[in-house]
Amino acid sequence: MTNTGMTRRSFLQGSALTGVAVAGASNIGFNTEPKNQKVANAKTMMGVPFQKHQKIRLGIIGLGERGSSHVRDFTNIPDVEIVAICDIQHSGRYSTEAAKQRIVAAGQKEPAIYGKDENDWKNLCKRGDLDLIFVVTPWELHVPNAVAAMEGGAHVAIEVPAAIDLKGCWQLVQVSEKTRRHAMMMENCNYGRTEMMVLNMVQKGVFGTITHGEAAYIHCLRTPWYMSKTNVGPWRRPMHTRFDGNLYPTHGLGPVCWYMGIHKGDRLASLVSYSSPEASLSEYLNEKLEVSDPRRKEKYLCGDMNTSIIKTAMGRTIMLQHDVVTPRPYSRHNLIQGSKGCFADYPARIHVDGITREHRWDSDMAPWQEKYGHPLWIELEAQASQSGHGGMDFIMNYRLIQCMKQGLAPDFDVYDAAAWSAPFPLSVASVTKNGAPQEFPDFTDGHWKSLSSPQ
Secondary structure: OOOOOOOHHHHHOOOOOOOOOOOOOOOOOOOOOOOOOOOOOOOOOOOOOOOOOOOEEEEEEOOOHHHHHHHHHHOOOOOEEEEEEEOOOOOOOOOHHHHHHHHHHOOOOOOEEEOOOOOOHHHHHOOOOOOEEEEOOOHHHHHHHHHHHHHOOOEEEEOOOOOOOHHHHHHHHHHHHHHOOOEEEOOHHHHOHHHHHHHHHHHOOOOOOEEEEEEEEEOOOHHHHHHOOOOOHHHHHHHHHOOOOOOOOHHHHHHHHHHHOEOOOEOEEEEEEEEOOOOHHHHHHHHHOOOOOHHHHOOOOOOOOEEEEEEEOOOOEEEEEEEOOOOOOOEOOOEEEEOOEEEEOOOOEEEEOOOOOOOOOEOOHHHHHHHHOOHHHHHHHHHHOOOOHHHHHHHHHHHHHHHHHHOOOOOOOHHHHHHHHOHHHHHHHHHHOOOOOEEOOOOOOOHHHOOOOOO
């Protein structure tokens, strides 16, 4: 691990705000959810560095396919000891036994195993000797898992989304500030090779003044949800019977928030949202499932496509979309627009005034990567190529450990976790109210206005 660590400020802060005047937020509508639950005199966690660690003692809650991939990554990152693991599955490919074998094969001690029942994760959190706990459980468990981890003395890394309602978002903020432990939503897409190149380009001013972004999660999950016994369908699919909105906003939104410097001089302010009719899941189960299959009784509320428009405090706009049920190719529709140029992905393409041909995209990323490739990817590409999701998972996990070892503030903080998760409940509220604007709470208590860390 190198010693040339980048602070959160140098890592995230660039020229995205150049030339944009701060505009006062207007009265942006109503929201039936609680708007402000800041605790009086609470100290911010923005810019708070980790205490330096020589070795990170890690616990992992959840060892499905995703949690098991984190085990693989962390056994390949120096100075990480996986001390404790938890899952109720103790045999099979994604189980405590499989994880234990991988950990021991990597030369580490046999980890403590939790999972005697569905509440045994609480005992892992109470150990008191863990520096970091990684939460890789179904969405509704993220907040209780994370709260218990922080109250047990550990920092916590949370899979996406960090919370599914504003109450949970506020709870994460309150407990993080009270315990002085970081709660970080680990948005792996922020660490993609292309996304990090674009972040570097934005910071260097290649696209000029940033005014607009677009973000999406378009990923047809019908077949794995219904046909795979090991996938997340059994708990994730029923969400579509309960809510109509953007149920998975962060993969697209996270990188755009970094490009725009959200919480570094701007913040997400308001959202309007509409959903299309629901058709794909209902038609799919009627065509594919046996008449006796109990899943045929499910009634889906979530529209096939949800489209939301977010306005920031500085007046910039973000189009955010969600569609995990229609038969179309995967896309995160990662777009950032500035006064001098634009980047768009799926497929990746760039247009910059005076460099690319007028009215033409440049789809050859090799020269751009050669000039603007992010230092982390330049350093770690060989190792990252062995990891999941094209290497972004390893880069994300490596970077977290780097920050903890070098005593840096994390790239993500609890305010990012709350704000990036908030489009889930806000979009549901807006759809329910026929597109009425919904206000984002200011989870930072005004600290977003400063380009420099308050501590």
